[in-house]
Amino acid sequence: MFSFATTLLVGAIVANGLILHPGYDQVATDQYNLLKFMIGAGPFVEHSGFGIPLDTPPHCEIEQAQLFMRHGERFPTKSSGKQYKKFYDRLKKANITDYKGPLAFIEDLEYFVPDSDNYDLETTRGLYSGLLNAFKFGTYLRERYDSLVDTSSVLPIFAASEDRVVDTARSFGRGFFGPDYATSCSIQVVNETDTSKGANALTTKDNCPTYNSSFYDYSFGDEIFQREADRLNELSPGFNITADDIITMGTYCAYETNVKGHSSFCDALSREAFIALQYNNDVTKFYQFGPGYNMSAVAGGVYANATAKLLQEDGKLWFSFSHDNDLLNYITALGLITDTELGTEDVDFHRSFKTSELVPQGARLIIEKLNCSDTSFVRTILNDKVYPVPGCSSGPGYSCPLEDYLDIITPEVDYASACELPDDAPKEISFYWDWKPTFENN
Ligand SMILES: *[C@@H]1O[C@H](CO)[C@@H](O)[C@H](O)[C@H]1NC(C)=O
Ligand SMILES: *[C@@H]1O[C@H](CO)[C@@H](O)[C@H](O)[C@H]1NC(C)=O
Ligand SMILES: *[C@@H]1O[C@H](CO)[C@@H](O)[C@H](O)[C@H]1NC(C)=O
Ligand SMILES: *[C@@H]1O[C@H](CO)[C@@H](O)[C@H](O)[C@H]1NC(C)=O
Ligand SMILES: *[C@@H]1O[C@H](CO)[C@@H](O)[C@H](O)[C@H]1NC(C)=O
Ligand SMILES: *[C@@H]1O[C@H](CO)[C@@H](O)[C@H](O)[C@H]1NC(C)=O
Ligand SMILES: *[C@@H]1O[C@H](CO)[C@@H](O)[C@H](O)[C@H]1NC(C)=O
Numbered sequence: 532m533f534s535f536a537t538t539l540l541v542g543a544i545v546a547n548g549l550i551l552h553p554g555y556d557q558v559a560t561d562q563y564n565l566l567k568f569m570i571g572a573g574p575f576v577e578h579s580g581f582g583i584p585l586d587t588p589p590h591c592e593i594e595q596a597q598l599f600m601r602h603g604e605r606f607p608t609k610s611s612g613k614q615y616k617k618f619y620d621r622l623k624k625a626n627i628t629d630y631k632g633p634l635a636f637i638e639d640l641e642y643f644v645p646d647s648d649n650y651d652l653e654t655t656r657g658l659y660s661g662l663l664n665a666f667k668f669g670t671y672l673r674e675r676y677d678s679l680v681d682t683s684s685v686l687p688i689f690a691a692s693e694d695r696v697v698d699t700a701r702s703f704g705r706g707f708f709g710p711d712y713a714t715s716c717s718i719q720v721v722n723e724t725d726t727s728k729g730a731n732a733l734t735t736k737d738n739c740p741t742y743n744s745s746f747y748d749y750s751f752g753d754e755i756f757q758r759e760a761d762r763l764n765e766l767s768p769g770f771n772i773t774a775d776d777i778i779t780m781g782t783y784c785a786y787e788t789n790v791k792g793h794s795s796f797c798d799a800l801s802r803e804a805f806i807a808l809q810y811n812n813d814v815t816k817f818y819q820f821g822p823g824y825n826m827s828a829v830a831g832g833v834y835a836n837a838t839a840k841l842l843q844e845d846g847k848l849w850f851s852f853s854h855d856n857d858l859l860n861y862i863t864a865l866g867l868i869t870d871t872e873l874g875t876e877d878v879d880f881h882r883s884f885k886t887s888e889l890v891p892q893g894a895r896l897i898i899e900k901l902n903c904s905d906t907s908f909v910r911t912i913l914n915d916k917v918y919p920v921p922g923c924s925s926g927p928g929y930s931c932p933l934e935d936y937l938d939i940i941t942p943e944v945d946y947a948s949a950c951e952l953p954d955d956a957p958k959e960i961s962f963y964w965d966w967k968p969t970f971e972n973n
Pocket of ligand 4: 743
């Protein structure tokens with residue numbers, strides 16, 4: 532007879548000495564997961580990781596955790612929704628006598644956003660419900676960090692003020708605190724439209740007058756998108772698909788998947804097109820919010836600086852919610868990306884900067900402070916996988932010694948001066964320290 536214990540021990544299912552199934556997977560399927568090609572617009576997907584167990588390393592205990600999270604799966608924004616509806620209407624109006632090929636499904640296609648009130652908000656039902664995923668993640672972190680919770684005091688959860696971010700923070704809180712939600716946590720809404728808040732925000736790039744996300748204008752894939760359009764027009768004639776339509780279909784696929792759990796546009800597009808769509812987005816974002824633009828680490832440096840300060844204090848749990856591009860700024864400031872440039876001639880298959888790996892909907896970065904035999908180390912966990920700090924992984928479980936970590940993440944450039952902030956604007960984050968318990972936002 533075989534048992535679960537035997538399975539674990541020998542890494543294979545063994546019955547009476549006969550090996551029934553290999554204990555090690557010989558197929559590498561992760562590379563084909565379409566969620567890795569939805570440019571960060573599609574449902575959450577874990578980072579591919581490096582094989583490092585999530586378990587706390589032996590002789591270590593977690594002393595502090597800082598979470599910085601993007602809101603969960605959502606509907607398209609109003610402006611991109613308008614574009615999808617226009618595209619949908621055009622396809623529906625085409626005079627097609629014989630629906631065939633990859634786009635045959637358009638004959639029966641219904642528009643995926645039921646009500647214009649849904650735009651900009653989280654998805655609330657179905658397979659990829661953004662609010663459910665945030666709730667589940669809250670329950671998971673409660674399990675992991677239960678020993679850090681002081682049930683006699685109120686814990687803040689910081690959220691940038693857009694509805695979908697606050698809704699995500701609340702759902703996370705309900706998962707983390709369970710029945711104690713109403714009294715144990717306090718949702719602290721951090722205004723994201725009041726630029727006079729300067730550095731005291733979770734959307735610092737927006738409060739930085741010199742941050743110009745159009746400073747570079749890089750893209751990729753025109754020829755490949757045209758080739759894909761030609762392919763679809765040949766197999767499904769009559770729609771006059773253009774190269775630009777391919778880009779629209781790529782994100783239509785992602786958002787329709789968030790809402791309905793599936794999209795026929797995802798099936799219609801070739802893998803060749805998806806690889807180019809992903810790379811096109813990576814190149815653009817790399818030079819807008821990643822290491823390709825020198826203001827990224829300045830805007831993200833504000834959070835990195837606060838992270839460093841919190842790591843040297845006694846607070847145990849810090850939860851912050853914001854947007855993908857702010858998370859990219861932060862990841863950049865923390866030195867987690869090793870790419871220094873991305874070319875636009877060919878796909879750089881060997882890059883680490885892939886937006887679907889870094890900032891899918893519901894993306895989360897956790898910084899854990901470990902105490903291992905009285906020495907402090909830091910581990911970063913990106914999208915549920917240990918993601919070692921490049922150039923600093925000598926500690927237990929490939930963690931980084933705290934002192935070295937502080938050197939790595941301390942910003943080189945001052946936000947206030949690089950952004951040319953007015954004198955009266957806050958020059959660093961203070962909300963982590965001067966928040967007051969209130970329950971009106973819960
Ligand atoms: C497609 O292009 C052809 C030729 O330019 C034109 O006659 C037809 O109206 C177009 N159809 C659509 C759906 O745009
Ligand atoms: C639709 O296409 C058919 C066949 O090509 C043609 O006979 C018909 O006139 C077209 N109808 C419109 C409204 O363009
Ligand atoms: C943010 O600040 C702006 C400008 O002061 C104000 O109009 C807006 O109501 C504030 N938003 C929230 C959510 O408090
Ligand atoms: C941002 O940079 C682009 C490219 O250099 C420039 O055309 C544009 O005027 C800049 N925008 C602002 C607000 O400075
Ligand atoms: C960013 O690079 C530009 C040149 O492209 C330079 O003028 C600017 O001072 C740099 N800013 C920072 C914060 O390094
Ligand atoms: C690390 O943990 C040990 C054992 O629990 C404790 O005595 C020590 O004070 C901790 N060290 C730090 C730096 O927190
Ligand atoms: C980092 O924070 C410290 C205070 O903790 C502040 O003095 C320093 O100016 C900040 N550095 C940057 C680059 O923001």
